[in-house]
Amino acid sequence: MAPPRFPFQFNSQAANTAGIYALVASLWIFFSDRVLALFVTDLDKLVVMQTVKGWFFVAVTTALVYGLVHRHITRLLQTEASLQASEERYREVVEGTDDLITQVDANGCFTFVNRRAINYFGLSTDDCIGLSAFSFVHPEDRERTNAWFARCLTARTDSDSIENRQVARSGESRPMLWTVNFSYSPDGHLQAIRSIGRDISERKLAEQALHEHLRMKSEFISTAAHELRTPLAAIMGYTELLLDQGVMDGFDPRQKREFLVTIEERAEDLNRIVDELLDLSRIEAGQKIALDIRPCNLSDVIGGVVDDFRTRFPARTILLRIPPQCRHNCCADPVRMRQVIANFLDNAVKYSSLTGEIVAGCAAQSDVCRIYVSDQGIGMSPEQKSRIFDQFYRADTSDTAIGGLGLGLSLARQIIEGHGGWIEVESEVGRGSTLTAVLPQLQCGEG
């Protein structure tokens, strides 16, 4: 039961002061006349003295009352000022926060919304007050939110949290994490629900990205096994053939040499895959790709990789364009640059048809050196273009997709960024792609 309300509250200090005053005043009134009569015998003088004494009493009482009232009012004003300051502090916290703060009554209608909530819902405070809080819950989340709400009320929960999407008047919806406090009357009826809502869009996006990364990683493991098995199967097949003397007698020395060349090529493929996997494991362990930057002639590096590809893919037209201004030494890691150019060329070969021309070359500008590979192949959509540097990303992951681990370009980017440069991609679906590694022209030791 709530205590009964009195129009004023008993204050023991005030009662003590009043008591002391009554006692002193009574003693004064009682004794002052008798004391005066002892000392003043003349009746006229006595009347005058008694009048003066009366005025003196009034003056002292007035001064006392004034002092008390003044002190009381000063205290009241101080209390009011500190209450205002404290309210102001709370208002600043409530209105300055990035969170949505709301209060709803037992019917689920808003009785308070802070500025952030007003801005989010896109309504004025007056429009919001009285509206049902459930009308802002995303339709797909309403049933779950209602069920949660009912569970909390049945269990008389004091506080709990729930995630749901809120829809603003603009139609925009965002995921929110609500921390909700339920307030009950002493007889157990719901009185108010106070909630703090935090926009968790960024967290959700990060979770989605992590989920996608894990999905791509598990897909990567089966792709990697498949990629390893293909050259391994070729190596095993040709080795078995070469060991079978009876079958081998039917082949001439040129054909036998071709078998050995195929074995060597497939072993190189295996080596490249293992190198990429080792790079990946180092990156996963938080290490950067180690670079051995020294003076080197990039035109020789590009020429060397192009020669290899011409040998490996004799049916392909691979043009080399090295202008004279590119033929000087610059600062780079030649082994890693070979890896980058080989990756560009490998993709150009994989993602274009036999008839498409492939051009590899470089262009020197005052402060940068540009190394490019262009093809006339399948090209990429803007969405694919924006993702090709993601680890494990492959535009086509179907069973009939062209082989690949989805690692080459992410490693290439790390290598080029390690040189202080960047990779540019130009591509159009059906028209081909150009990948350009841009390296700053550094003095060795600067970068």
Ligand code: ADP
């Ligand atoms: P992969 O080993 O799968 O080729 P990369 O990291 O080298 O891995 O490339 C990632 C993806 O980028 C490829 O799977 C492909 O979808 C796309 N891609 C890269 N280069 C080209 C290109 N020249 N033409 C079309 N698509 C390309």
